[in-house]
Amino acid sequence: MRGTTAQQDLIRGIWRENPVLVQMLGLCPALAVTNSVENSLAMGIATFFVLCCSSVLVAALKRFIPHEVRISTYILIIATFVTVADMTLEAVRPDVHKALGAFIALIVVNCMILGRQEAFASKRPIGRALLDAAGTGTGFMIALVMMGGVREVLGAGTFLGVSIFGPSYEPWVVMILPPGGFLTLGIWLLGLSWWQKRRAGDGDAAPTDAIQGGGA
Amino acid sequence: MGDLLWIFVSAAVVNNFTLALFLGLCPFMGVSGRVATALRMGLANIFVLTITSLCAWALNTYVLEHAPYLRLISFIVVIASLVQITEMAIKKLSPALFDALGIFLPLITTNCAILGLAIFQTNRGYGLFEGLAFALGAGAGLTLALVLMASIRESSELADVPDMARGTSLVLIIAGSLSLAFMGFAGLLSST
Numbered sequence: 001m002r003g004t005t006a007q008q009d010l011i012r013g014i015w016r017e018n019p020v021l022v023q024m025l026g027l028c029p030a031l032a033v034t035n036s037v038e039n040s041l042a043m044g045i046a047t048f049f050v051l052c053c054s055s056v057l058v059a060a061l062k063r064f065i066p067h068e069v070r071i072s073t074y075i076l077i078i079a080t081f082v083t084v085a086d087m088t089l090e091a092v093r094p095d096v097h098k099a100l101g102a103f104i105a106l107i108v109v110n111c112m113i114l115g116r117q118e119a120f121a122s123k124r125p126i127g128r129a130l131l132d133a134a135g136t137g138t139g140f141m142i143a144l145v146m147m148g149g150v151r152e153v154l155g156a157g158t159f160l161g162v163s164i165f166g167p168s169y170e171p172w173v174v175m176i177l178p179p180g181g182f183l184t185l186g187i188w189l190l191g192l193s194w195w196q197k198r199r200a201g202d203g204d205a206a207p208t209d210a211i212q213g214g215g216a
Numbered sequence: 217m218g219d220l221l222w223i224f225v226s227a228a229v230v231n232n233f234t235l236a237l238f239l240g241l242c243p244f245m246g247v248s249g250r251v252a253t254a255l256r257m258g259l260a261n262i263f264v265l266t267i268t269s270l271c272a273w274a275l276n277t278y279v280l281e282h283a284p285y286l287r288l289i290s291f292i293v294v295i296a297s298l299v300q301i302t303e304m305a306i307k308k309l310s311p312a313l314f315d316a317l318g319i320f321l322p323l324i325t326t327n328c329a330i331l332g333l334a335i336f337q338t339n340r341g342y343g344l345f346e347g348l349a350f351a352l353g354a355g356a357g358l359t360l361a362l363v364l365m366a367s368i369r370e371s372s373e374l375a376d377v378p379d380m381a382r383g384t385s386l387v388l389i390i391a392g393s394l395s396l397a398f399m400g401f402a403g404l405l406s407s408t
Contacts, residue, residue, distance in 0.1 A: 024245065024384060028328045032238040072296065079289045087285070102335040105288055109328040111242065178236045179395040186388030193380040 009128050013136030019112040020143035020185075021192060026112035030144055031181035033103050037160045040148030042096045044141030046089060046104055050081045051113050051140075052133045055121040059129035062122050074117040075108065082107045112140065150184050151175045220349040223342075227353030230404055233329050234361040235395040240329030244362060245387055247320075254366035258359025260320040262352065265333055267302060268295050269351035272334035273344050291334045299324075329358060364394060 004012075019025045029047070034040045054077045058065075065073045086104045090097045097104065107113065116136055121129040152158060155175030157165045174180050233239045240261070247257045271294050280287055303321045307314045324330060333354055337347045368390055377386055 027241045027245070028238050031241065072293070075292055075296070076289060079292050083285060083288050086288070102332060102339065105335050106239075106328050106332055108288060108292055109331050174396070177399065178238065179392045179399065181238065182388050182392030182395055186385045186392060189385035189388065190381055193385065197380055 006128065006131055010131040010135040013132060014139040014142065017136075018139040018143055019115075019136055020140060021146075021189065023112075023115075025115055026110045026140060027185075028106065029103055029110060030140075030147060031178075031185060033100050034144055034147035034151055034181060034184075035155065035176040036099075036152045037145060037148045038096065039099055040144040041141070042089065042093070043100060043103065044137075044144045046085045047107055047110065047113070047140055048134075048137035049085055050078060050107055051116060051137045052130060053081045053084075054078045054113065055116060055129040055133035056126055058117045058121040059124060059126045065122070070122065071114070071118070074114055074122075078113055078117075079108045112136065146188060147181070147184055150188070151180055155180060220345060223346055223349045224353035224356075225404065227350050228357040228360065229398065229401040232357040232361060232398050232401075233332070233354050234358055235391065235398045237332070239332040240324075240327050240358055243320075243324065243327060244365060244391070245384065248362055248365040248369055248387070251363060251366045251370060254362040255359070256316055257320050257324075258355070258362045260317040261324055261327075261329065261358050262355030263317065264299055264321065264324050264330055265351040265355045265358075266348065267298060268330050268334055269337060269347040270344075271295055271298055272337055273342075273347050276338055287338070291331060295330060295334065329354065361394070365391065368394075 013019065017023060020027065020030045026047075029043055033043045054074070057077050058074060061073075061077075082105065085107070086097075089100075089104060116133060120132045124132070149159065152160075153164060154172045155177075157163060157169040157171050163169075172180075175184065227233070231237060234241065234244050243257055243261075247253050272291060275287075275290055275294060280290065299321060303314075306317070306321075333351060337350055342350055365387075369387070372386075372390075381389075
């Protein structure tokens with residue numbers, strides 16, 4: 001196994017191996033709940049919490065989990081924390097809980113979380129697993145806010161509920177509806193790959209940096 | 217009867233699982249390269265969704281009344297194990313069907329459409345037959361979206377797309393246009 005420093009473990013998930021924008025994991029929530037910045041943040045925080053808690057628990061219990069039933073065990077651990085997050089959000093912010101609907105419960109089947117358990121937390125010490133989870137969770141949150149920001153600004157003319165363009169702005173309603181989610185993510189990916197191509201073309205500094213992850 | 221038909225149509229086109237609710241995107245992105253594969257994936261989905269609907273109904277009716285906080289955990293465990301058992305049974309009883317569904321069965325167990333169906337069904341308080349109509353409609357909708365996407369991708373294979381748009385971003389933008397088209401079905405809702 002290649003050695004990585006603690007700092008690399010933390011940083012990696014935030015941008016270079018960003019779960020949504022690079023590895024294409026956890027697309028369902030990234031598209032479904034990002035119609036406003038507030039919803040995106042709530043979803044990001046809930047996922048962050050579930051990812052950190054389950055990574056720590058999986059890393060702590062890795063010696064006791066039989067190899068054959070490891071996936072089911074991970075899913076059980078994740079489902080427990082999702083239930084906690086679901087009920088907490090319902091108690092603290094019932095309006096946001098209502099807006100996110102079933103998608104909080106669907107964090108269970110977010111392949112990003114299961115992926116981190118299988119690829120990282122089940123092999124490393126607790127501290128490293130927590131760092132990795134925090135990095136990946138932050139990366140996920142950044143991607144969600146990038147999506148939510150664009151969609152709320154264009155689709156409602158506001159950012160976090162604060163009006164930006166003034167009352168004369170005619171909102172692009174389609175951006176808050178489902179097609180807007182697909183289009184926004186598609187255009188973000190297009191922009192990012194254009195930017196990477198340009199950077200790789202300018203100097204030969206880091207051509208291997210550009211494409212990472214994928215089936216990892 | 218009209219109610220059941222309505223649930224079916226609503227799940228299949230108006231609130232299409234993939235294009236309006238964003239459930240089951242992983243197979244939508246992954247196996248939509250060929251029409252034949254997409255069709256088989258869709259069939260496997262219909263199959264698992266139907267089983268899930270039955271399971272969720274049974275759990276809700278007989279078990280979870282007294283322990284609603286166990287809902288998520290029991291859904292995922294029961295669904296995953298039942299699909300596994302079904303897969304073994306099909307392999308034994310009907311190898312031809314197993315060959316057709318093949319590797320797709322285990323793949324879709326962790327598909328968000330499956331758990332999503334169970335949760336939506338519970339939230340809306342569907343009974344046994346309503347749940348089945350919902351599951352069939354959702355499955356038909358998923359299959360429709362998959363096959364449409366696969367046909368578009370097959371015919372756009374030779375198109376001269378700029379290099380950086382190839383792959384996921386092109387698929388997402390096509391999906392966006394499809395989703396836009398499906399929004400037209402929302403008109404069905406207001407006409408009744």
